[in-house]
Amino acid sequence: MPSIKTLAQREEKEVRFTPGHTLCAGCAEPMVVRTVLNAIADPVVVASPTGCLEVASSRFPGTAWNVPWIHVAFENAGAVISGVEAAYKALRRTGAIRRRIRFVVFAGDGGTYDIGLQALSGALERGHDFLYVCLNNEAYMNTGVQRSSATPACAAATTAPVGDAIPGKPQDRKDLTEIVAAHHVPYVAQAAVSHLIDLANKVERAMKHEGPKFLNVLTTCPLGWRTPRDSALVQSKLAVETRYWPLYEVVEGKYKINYKPKERVPVEEWLKTQGRFRHLFRDPKGQERIAEFQAAVDRHWEYLLRKETCFSGGEGGQG
Amino acid sequence: MRKVMTGHKAVAEAMRQIEPDVVAVYPITPQSEIAEYYAEYVHDGIVHTELVPVESEHSALSACVGAAAAGARVMTATSSQGLALLVEVLYIAAGMRLPIVMALANRALSAPINIHCDHSDAYLARDSGAFQIFCESAQEAYDYTLIAQRIAEHERVRLPGIVNLDGFALTHTAQVVEPLEDAVAKEFVGPFQAVYPLLDVEKPVTWGAFAMPDYYFELKRAQQAAIEEVPAAFLAVQKEFVRLAGRPYAGFVDAYRLEDADRALVVLGSTAGTAKVAVDALREKGEKVGLLKVWLFRPFPYGAVAEALGHLRHVAVLDRAISFGAMGALYSDVAAALYRRKDRPALVNYIYGLGGRDITVEQLQNVLVELPKVRPDEALRYIGLRE
Numbered sequence: 001m002p003s004i005k006t007l008a009q010r011e012e013k014e015v016r017f018t019p020g021h022t023l024c025a026g027c028a029e030p031m032v033v034r035t036v037l038n039a040i041a042d043p044v045v046v047a048s049p050t051g052c053l054e055v056a057s058s059r060f061p062g063t064a065w066n067v068p069w070i071h072v073a074f075e076n077a078g079a080v081i082s083g084v085e086a087a088y089k090a091l092r093r094t095g096a097i098r099r100r101i102r103f104v105v106f107a108g109d110g111g112t113y114d115i116g117l118q119a120l121s122g123a124l125e126r127g128h129d130f131l132y133v134c135l136n137n138e139a140y141m142n143t144g145v146q147r148s149s150a151t152p153a154c155a156a157a158t159t160a161p162v163g164d165a166i167p168g169k170p171q172d173r174k175d176l177t178e179i180v181a182a183h184h185v186p187y188v189a190q191a192a193v194s195h196l197i198d199l200a201n202k203v204e205r206a207m208k209h210e211g212p213k214f215l216n217v218l219t220t221c222p223l224g225w226r227t228p229r230d231s232a233l234v235q236s237k238l239a240v241e242t243r244y245w246p247l248y249e250v251v252e253g254k255y256k257i258n259y260k261p262k263e264r265v266p267v268e269e270w271l272k273t274q275g276r277f278r279h280l281f282r283d284p285k286g287q288e289r290i291a292e293f294q295a296a297v298d299r300h301w302e303y304l305l306r307k308e309t310c311f312s313g314g315e316g317g318q319g
Numbered sequence: 320m321r322k323v324m325t326g327h328k329a330v331a332e333a334m335r336q337i338e339p340d341v342v343a344v345y346p347i348t349p350q351s352e353i354a355e356y357y358a359e360y361v362h363d364g365i366v367h368t369e370l371v372p373v374e375s376e377h378s379a380l381s382a383c384v385g386a387a388a389a390g391a392r393v394m395t396a397t398s399s400q401g402l403a404l405l406v407e408v409l410y411i412a413a414g415m416r417l418p419i420v421m422a423l424a425n426r427a428l429s430a431p432i433n434i435h436c437d438h439s440d441a442y443l444a445r446d447s448g449a450f451q452i453f454c455e456s457a458q459e460a461y462d463y464t465l466i467a468q469r470i471a472e473h474e475r476v477r478l479p480g481i482v483n484l485d486g487f488a489l490t491h492t493a494q495v496v497e498p499l500e501d502a503v504a505k506e507f508v509g510p511f512q513a514v515y516p517l518l519d520v521e522k523p524v525t526w527g528a529f530a531m532p533d534y535y536f537e538l539k540r541a542q543q544a545a546i547e548e549v550p551a552a553f554l555a556v557q558k559e560f561v562r563l564a565g566r567p568y569a570g571f572v573d574a575y576r577l578e579d580a581d582r583a584l585v586v587l588g589s590t591a592g593t594a595k596v597a598v599d600a601l602r603e604k605g606e607k608v609g610l611l612k613v614w615l616f617r618p619f620p621y622g623a624v625a626e627a628l629g630h631l632r633h634v635a636v637l638d639r640a641i642s643f644g645a646m647g648a649l650y651s652d653v654a655a656a657l658y659r660r661k662d663r664p665a666l667v668n669y670i671y672g673l674g675g676r677d678i679t680v681e682q683l684q685n686v687l688v689e690l691p692k693v694r695p696d697e698a699l700r701y702i703g704l705r706e
C-alpha cells in the first residue's frame with residue numbers, strides 16, 4: 001500500500017497535475033487529483049468532462065496537465081474514455097503501441113450523476129479498462145452552485161434556493177455508488193478527500209483489476225458549501241465521522257466498510273458548519289428536517305451494514 | 320469486379336477496406352445495416368478494428384473523438400435523429416480538427432417521426448465544420464467514402480467529413496457497384512498519420528482546452544482556414560481516384576448537358592439520377608435543359624456553381640428540406656454564388672421529397688417546362704404536395 005512518502009516521491013519524480021491551475025483557494029479537487037495520479041505507477045491518460053477542474057486546468061494556451069489529457073463535452077466522459085481505450089486496444093493489437101497505459105476520468109457529480117450517467121453506464125457495461133473518479137462536490141459548482149442529483153436534501157443551491165415555500169432542495173440525493181455497483185464491475189468504492197491514504201490505497205487496489213473501476217470521492221467545495229476556505233478537510237472528515245459519507249468498497253461484489261466510526265456523531269454537527277444548511281437552524285421546522293436527514297443517514301448506514309453482512313469477504317481495507 | 324449491392328453494403332465494403340482502428344456506431348433506420356455489416360466483419364475476425372457498440376449516437380461520436388485524439392483512424396455512421404443527437408460532438412470534432420468520416424443515411428427529422436429520406440439531417444450539420452459530400456448512386460457512396468477518408472486525413476485539412484447517401488433510395492436499393500480490389504483500395508487510402516496523439520505518453524498534450532475571448536476568435540479563424548483547404552484536397556484526391564478507378568468524376572459539381580442549355584435543375588443526391596432521365600427526355604424533344612448536381616456541399620463550391628450556371632436563363636434549385644422561415648439552404652448558396660455575376664439566371668426555389676415523398680421524372684420535367692413562366696421571387700414552391 002502506498003505511504004505518503006511513496007506518493008510524495010512519485011510526485012517529485014513527475015508532477016502530473018501542476019500548480020498552474022485556477023481552482024479556488026481551499027478547493028479539495030487538486031488533492032484528490034494528485035493523490036489518485038500519484039497512486040498509479042504506470043503512465044496515464046486522463047479525460048475530464050466540463051466542470052470546475054476542466055475549466056481551471058486548461059485555459060488556452062496554458063495547461064496544468066503534465067500527462068495526456070482530453071476534454072470533449074459535459075455529458076460524455078464515459079464515452080470519450082471508451083474511445084481512447086478502444087484506440088489503445090486496437091493499436092496494441094497492430095503493435096503500434098507496446099507500453100502499458102492506464103486510463104483515468106476525473107468528473108464532477110453533474111458530469112457523473114446527471115448528464116453523464118448514460119455514457120458512464122454504457123462504458124461500465126461494455127467493460128472498458130479504466131478508472132472513473134467522481135469528484136463529488138454535491139452541486140454544479142462551475143456554473144454557480146446549481147443543484148445536482150448528488151446535492152443532499154435541504155441544501156441550498158441556486159436552482160433550489162431557500163424560499164418561503166420551498167426551503168432548499170426537497171429531494172434526497174441519488175445513491176450513485178450503488179447504481180454503479182449494480183453494473184457488477186470489478187471495483188467500486190466511496191472515498192473522501194480527508195482520508196487520502198485510504199484513497200490512495202483504493203486506487204492501488206482498483207488498478208489491480210481489469211475492467212471498469214469507479215471511485216466516488218467526496219470532494220468538498222468551500223465556495224459552494226459556504227464554509228471557510230481552510231475547511232475542506234474538516235468538512236470531509238465530519239462527513240465521514242457522522243456516517244453521512246461512509247468509506248466503503250465493493251470488490252468483485254464483496255462489500256467492505258473501510259471505516260466504522262466508534263462514536264455516533266449526530267449529522268447535525270456536520271450540517272451546522274455549512275452555509276448551505278444555515279436555514280435549518282433558523283427555521284422553526286428546521287429541527288424536524290434535521291431529524292429526517294438523520295433518519296436517512298441512519299437508514300443508509302444500516303443498509304450498508306446489512307450489505308456487508310450478506311456480501312462480505314472483500315480484500316484489504318483498514319478497520 | 321462488378322457486383323450487385325445496396326448503398327449500405329457499398330459503404331460497409333469501403334469501410335472494410337479502409338479498416339479503421341476504431342468504429343463506434345449506434346443503429347438507426349435507415350443506417351442500421353452499415354453498423355450490422357461492420358459488426359459482422361469484426362465478429363468474423365476479418366478486420367482488426369475495435370468495435371465500440373455504444374449506447375447512443377452522442378456516445379458514438381464522443382468515442383470517435385476520444386479514439387481519433389488518441390491517435391487512431393476512426394469511422395462512424397448515422398442518420399436523422401442520431402445526427403441530431405450527436406451534432407454537439409460534430410462541432411467539437413471539427414473544432415478539435417479530427418479526421419472522422421461519417422456516413423449519413425439521409426432521413427427526415429421528427430416531428431412527426433418519419434424514417435424516410437430528406438436532407439434535413441444534412442442541413443442540420445451544415446454549419447458544423449465537417450465537410451459534406453452528396454452521392455447519387457451506390458457506386459458514388461463507395462467511391463466517395465474512400466475519397467472522403469483521404470480528404471479528412473489530408474495534412475492541411477484534418478477535419479471530419481460526412482458522406483451523404485439518401486435513405487432507402489440509395490441505402491436499400493441494389494445497384495451495380497464496381498469496388499476496387501482490396502489491395503488497391505488500401506494502397507489508395509494509405510497508412511494513418513496521427514497528429515499529437517494522446518497515447519504518446521512521452522509527449523503529453525492537452526486536447527480540448529477552453530478558450531476565452533482572447534483566443535477563441537483566432538482559433539475559429541484557423542478552423543475556417545482548414546476547411547478552405549478542402550477544395551484543393553478534394554480535386555487532388557478525386558483526380559488520383561479517377562486515374563485509379565476510371566470514373567467520370569471531375570470537380571465539385573456534375574454538370575449534365577449544361578453547355579448549350581438555357582434552363583436547368585440544381586439538386587443534391589440520388590434525385591440527380593431521376594433528373595438526368597427527365598433532362599434526356601426533354602432533350603429528345605429539342606428542349607435545351609440540363610442539370611447541376613452538387614457533390615461537394617460543404618465547403619460550398621461557389622465558383623464552380625457560378626461557372627456552371629452563369630450562362631443559363633432559368634434555374635430551379637431543389638431543396639429536400641425546409642429551412643423554416645427562410646429560402647432553402649441550397650437555394651441560398653446558389654443565389655450567393657451567382658450574385659456577383661452581371662448576367663445571371665432567374666432563380667426559383669422548389670421544395671420536394673420531404674419525409675420520403677417520391678419525386679418522379681414527370682414532376683421534374685414539369686418543373687423544367689414551366690420554369691420560364693415562373694416569376695422568380697422569394698416564394699417557396701412545392702413539388703408533389705397536396706394543398
Ligand SMILES: Cc1ncc(C[n+]2csc(CCOP(=O)(O)OP(=O)(O)O)c2C)c(N)n1
Pocket residue numbers: 050051052053074075107108109110111112135137139140141142143148
Ligand atoms: C450540454 C451542456 N449542458 C450544460 C452545460 C453547462 N455546464 C458546464 S459545467 C456544468 C456543471 C458542472 O458540474 P459538476 O459536473 O458537478 O462539476 P463541478 O464544476 O461541480 O466540479 C454545467 C451545468 C454544458 N457545458 N454542456
Ligand code: SF4
Pocket residue numbers: 022023024026027028029052056137141142220221222223224
Ligand atoms: S467552486 Fe468549489 S469545486 Fe470549483 S474550484 Fe471553487 S472550491 Fe473548487
Ligand SMILES: [Mg+2]
Pocket residue numbers: 108109110135136137138139140141
Ligand atoms: Mg459538482
